[in-house]
Structures are given as C-alpha cells and as structure tokens.
Amino acid sequence: MTDVIATNETILVVGGGISGMTAAIEAAECGKQVILVEKNPSLGGRVSQLYKYFPKLCFPTCGMEINLRRLKANRNLRVITLAEVVGVSGGAGNYGVQVKVSPRYVNESCTACGECAAAVESEFDDEFNYSLNKRKGAYLPFAMAYPQRYVLDPRIIGTPDAERAKAACKYDAVDLDMQEQVLELKVGAIIWATGWKPYDAAKIQPYGYDRYANVITSVEFERMMDPFGPTGGKLLRPSDGKEAKDVAFIQCAGSRDRNHLKHCSRICCMASLKQSTYLREQWGDEGKASIYYIDIRAIDRIEDFYQNVQADPNVRFIKSKVAGIIEDKATGNPVLEGVDTEGYHRYSNPHELVVLAIGMEPSVPRDAFPMEVVVDEHGFIEADAANGGIFAAGCSSDALDVNRAVQSATASALRAIQVVNRVAGAEG
Ligand SMILES: Cc1cc2nc3c(=O)[nH]c(=O)nc-3n(C[C@H](O)[C@H](O)[C@H](O)COP(=O)(O)OP(=O)(O)OC[C@H]3O[C@@H](n4cnc5c(N)ncnc54)[C@H](O)[C@@H]3O)c2cc1C
Ligand code: SF4
Ligand code: SF4
Secondary structure, three states, X not given: OOOOOOOOOOEEEXXXXXXXXXXXHHHHHOOOOEEEEOOOOOOOHHHHHOOOEOOOOEOHHHHHHHHHHHHHHOOOEEEEOOEEEEEXXXXXOEEEXXXXXXXXOEOOOOOOOOHHHHHOOOEEEOHHHOOOOEEEOEEOOOOOOOOOOOEEOHHHOOOHHHHHHHHHOOOOOXXXXXXXXXXXXXXXXXXXXXXXXXXXXXXXXXXOOOXXXXXXXXXXXXXXXXXXXXXXXXXXXXXXXXXXXXXXXXXXXXXXXXXXXXXXXXXXXXXXXXXXXHHHHXXXXXOEEEEEXXXXXXXXXXXXXXXXXXXXXXXXXXXXXXXXXXXXXXXXXXXXEEEEOOOOEEEEEEOOEEEEEEOEEEOOOOOOOOOOOOEOOOOOXXXXXXXXXXXXXXXXXXXXXXXXXXXXXXXXXXXXXXXXXXXXXXXX
16 A cells, blocks of 8 residues: 555545545545545445435435546545544544554456456355345455455455465456555544444344344345345345245334334334335335334425325335234244234234334444544434544434435535644644
C-alpha cells in the first residue's frame, strides 16, 4: 500500500455503506480531503444486499452506480477496504487514528477475469448471501463490487489452493506475501457510519430459526429474490427446494421485546410490505402473503405504499404477536400458533415459508468502539457535544431507511466540514 497522506484538515469516514459513501462524497465534493475506510473487501453495505428498495422499488445497483461514478471522479477521496479503525486519540481538529488493513492478497493489476476462482477448490460460506450458499476461496464479493478486484480468503493462504490461484493469474495480480498493516493517520474529524446488523434470529427460541429450515430472516429473503442470489431469484424452500407461494411474515421478530431489542427497528414493517409485493411479482395470483403484526409502523410518505398493499386481496393482515412455531413433519410447513387479537381466535396456521422481520441493531456493540462516544440505551450513537469532532451517520445513529440515512450522512458531512474549516482558519 502506498503512503496515505492525511492532515488535521482531513475527514475520516468509517464504514462504506450508503451513509458512509454519501458523507464521503459530499465532503469531498466540497473540496475536503476524505479517507473512507470499509472493513469488507468492497463498498455498498447492506443496501447492496437488498433485491429492491422502497419507496420506488429500484434495484440497489442503480443508486450504487451513481455514487460510484461520483466517488471515482473525485480526487479528494481515498478509499481503503479491508480496513478497521483500532485506535483513536486526541480531540476535535486533531485526532490520531490507527487503521488496521488486512491483506487482500490481490493487487491493483487484477482485471476481475475470475481465473483464480476457477482454479481453487476450497469453498466457504458466502457472507454476502448470509451463508445461504458457498463461494470459492478466491472470489469477487458480488457482481458490482467496488473495487472490482478479487480477494483471496485468508483461510487458503499457505495451502495448495493459494498456489493454484497464483498460478492461474496471467496478470501477476496474486500477491501471497501481502501482510497486515497498521496505518497511523492524523485527521480533524471523524464520521462514524458503521451501520447496523440483523439481530441474531436464533435467540428468538419460540420461532425455531435454528431448528426449522423453512423459517428464514427478512435479509435472507432479499437475497433469495435477487437473480444474482443463491437461488437465482427463485423463491424456493430451503428444506426441499419446493416453490414457496404461501409466505408468512412475522413482525417485530426480536424488536420491541424486553428479552431482545427493546426498540422498534422502524424499517421492518415497510420491509415486509415491500417483500409481500415480491410474491405477487414472482407468482402472480398464486402468491399469498400473511403478515402477523402488533401494529404497522409505516413511515410518512410511504403510507401510500401501505395502502396499496392493504388493497391487495392476496395479502392478509393478522393482528397478533405469534406465540410460537412448530413444524408439520409431513409437509415441512412451519405452523404458526397464537391468538388473533382482533377476533380473539386461537389459530394454528401452516405456511410454506416463514420470514422473520428481523430487528436492526448497531453493528458495533457499545463496548467495542475504539474511542469514547456517547450512545443511547440501544447502543446507537447520540448527537452529543461530548463526542467532539466525531459524528454518527446513518444507521450507526438509529434504525433508518435509506432516505433518512442519506439525510443524516449529509448532515454529518456538514458538521465535519465545520470542524476542519475551523482548523484551517486557525492555521491560515
Ligand atoms: C430486511 C430489510 C429490508 C430493508 N429494505 C429497505 C428498503 O427497501 N428501503 C430502504 O430505504 N431501506 C431499507 N432497509 C434499511 C437499509 O438497509 C438501511 O437504511 C441502510 O443499510 C443504511 O445504510 P448505512 O450505510 O447506514 O449502514 P450499512 O448498510 O449497515 O453500512 C455500514 C457499512 O459499514 C461497514 N462497517 C461496519 N463496521 C465497520 C467497522 N468497524 N469499520 C469499518 N467499516 C465498518 C459495513 O461493512 C458496511 O459496509 C432495509 C432493512 C432491512 C432490515
Ligand atoms: S487475481 Fe488474477 S486471476 Fe484472479 S481475477 Fe484478478 S486478474 Fe483474474
Ligand atoms: S417497524 Fe414494525 S416490525 Fe419493525 S419493530 Fe417496529 S413495529 Fe415491529
């Protein structure tokens, strides 16, 4: 890696999802020097793992392409992938930051031809598809990955597979001697955009995510619908590969529950409404959705979307907190049990597939930040003067949709610019 030039007029953005990319681009387009660090091998975050996103139901590739174009065109912006901040010292206008950069084992000469992947034999769970399938030990994380550069999984280093990858590469792009590096950066302000992660569904014992193959999470459902995903875009049951046309959605799975996440994750109602439209799209009149909910929280202008879904006779709303799921051994169908709180009827409803509208929690746990930062009771970063020149963007500050995440990112870019402008003013 070449030297990274940074001064206390530089803004560091941590996390390369939609929020981090937006904050970095906005600040760089205002003429500021920006370094964007992302722990994964490529940018895009969790939006790139969605099939489509509301409100317009566009493909994430389209928003991603616009951002990448702006990002590539800006010489003020430097992207470092496979990088994590491990230490922060100092204060606003004068931070010292240590960034650990893991080796990719593939250099800039990579043309993304894929020969290395064809040559290696080992396979690992595919993180991009939430482990629903396997990928090779040499891989491109996803079709639109930026940078368009393959990665060697560190688990193949020192094995014959690593040598196979090297031998297969005609461009001398595989570098097995790459080492971990720790960069020491001086920056004036930090935008923290590390986003969210899905709550661990296995912890919600009554729903049997770890026992029943046909109980999946909402994030997995997004990957299954994607033509580039693990099932090639076909909604197939994990247990037997049968088409899943009658699908139940369980709202507040892990959210608004004192045993799990206390907060409302705010997005999962909209996510299930959106996902119910995927069933129509895939199966036409045969696609049926049943949404089990406590109350539907659809956010402002997205109310229209809710009304359209409500008008669909193939979408059923059942006001109930599902008590538990059992499995019908003969059919493999999960059977939902509970009480409908509108009619006070007990139900025992079989469905072909169950989707848990899983809660969103901060991706960095409250005790894992490499710096002092004020967080709320759920672990999201607060806007607090005590944070100095550190500003949260997007889902590191709350469970937000893309629209709100982008607004929050733009606001944090502005605050960070104000900090480095003060430095420039004091020095000038
Ligand atoms: C099932 C589901 C469906 C959804 N569908 C929609 C939708 O249709 N429309 C919509 O508007 N919203 C939707 N959302 C919400 C959407 O996913 C978020 O708004 C969006 O992901 C927020 O982006 P972000 O950049 O803040 O966080 P993220 O997407 O989580 O990005 C954070 C980035 O930071 C990186 N990172 C994490 N930790 C570190 C670290 N320590 N160091 C460096 N980098 C790090 C991550 O690898 C990631 O790239 C959905 C959410 C769910 C749960
Ligand atoms: S590392 Fe080499 S073989 Fe692998 S994709 Fe890149 S150029 Fe092709
Ligand atoms: S957004 Fe809906 S499903 Fe998600 S926690 Fe809030 S009420 Fe429950």
